[in-house]
Amino acid sequence: MSGLRVLDIDERGRLLIAAAEDDQVRLVETDAKGARKELAVATGVTTAKYLPGERKVVVQHGTPAQLSLLPVGGKITPLVGGPDHATELLGVLPGRIVYRANRRHRLLFSVVIRNVLVGEEQAVYDRGGAVVEAAVSPNSRYIAIRLPRKLVLVDTMPLTEDDHVRLISAEPAERGRRNLRWLPDSTRLVATEYEPDTARVVRFEVTSESWHPLVVSLSPTAIGWVAPDGRRVAVVEGDRISFHQTENGRFLRAATLSGAVAEDGFLWSPDSRSVAVTTVDGSLSVVEAESAAIRDITVD
Secondary structure, three states: OOEEEEEEEOOOOOEEEEEEEOOEEEEEEEOOOOOEEEEEEEEOEEEEEEOOOOOEEEEEEOOOOEEEEEEOOOOOEEEEOEOOEOEEEEEEEOOEEEEEEEEEEOOEEEEEEEEOOOOOEEEEEOOOOOOOEEEEOOOOOEEEEEEOOEEEEEEOOOOOHHHOEEEEEEOOOOOEEEEEEEOOOOOEEEEEEEEOOEEEEEEEEOOOOEEEEEEEEEOOOOEEEEOOOOOEEEEEEOOEEEEEEOOOOOEEEEEEOOOOEEEEEEEEOOOOOEEEEEEOOOOEEEEEOOOOOEEEEOOO
C-alpha cells in the first residue's frame, strides 16, 4: 500500500485514513469539519475498521497478518493472531469481529466470530478451503462465504445439521458472484455477478433460494455496493459512481470523480447518507448519496 487510503467511516462521519510512508503506516482520523487526530503508527497495516458504536479500531497488520485493538486516544494492543498462521479481518459487528485464520494449514481457513470484550469465539465455518470473502447478516444468523469455486450459506440456527452449511451456487474461479453484502432484513444477499464481457448487481433470496437481477448491463469492471439501510445500491465504474434504488435498480443520480476508484477504495457511511472513496492516485473524497455532491478530503 502506498499514499493515502480511506479505511473506514464511523457513525458520526469521521474518516479513518491510512497514510503510508515506506513500510510504516500512520492511522489518522478526520471529522466532517476537517479536524485531524493522529491515532497510531504501525508496520504493514493492510486494513482497519471501527467497532460499531465504539471509539475503538480493529487493525490488521504484520506478516503473517494479526489483529490488534486500538482505542482512539490509546495504545494499540494485540487482539488475536500468531506467528505461525494468518489472521485476517473479514468484518465487524457490534462488540465482535469476524476473521479468517489458517491455523491448521496455509490453504485451509476457518471463519470465526470473536467477542472483543471477553474473548469468546465461535467457529462458524470450519470445513477448510481458501475463504475469499464472508458476509455476516445483520441478525448474525447467516454467513455467506465465497470459496474459489462455490458460494455457501452457513446457518447458525439450522433446523437440522444438514442445513448448517448449504450450497448457494457453483461459481467460476475467476468471475462469478462477489462483493457480498446483506440487506437489513437478513434474508436477502446482494452481490456483483461477473461474466466475460459484462456485470450486473443481483440479489439472492434465502427463503426461495433464488437469484434476481437488480442493476444490469454494467461494464465487466463495475462493482456494486448496497447501502447499510438497504435503500440504495452504488455502482462504481472507473471514475463514475451511480446510485440506484435497491428494489428495482432504477437509476437515481451519478457523480464523476477526478480519477478511477481504487479496487478497495469504496465505503458507505453507517447512516447511508454518503460514500467515502479513494482513487487510484490516492485522492480522497466523500460523495453525498442524495445529491451526488463531492467533497474532497486532504491529509497533511
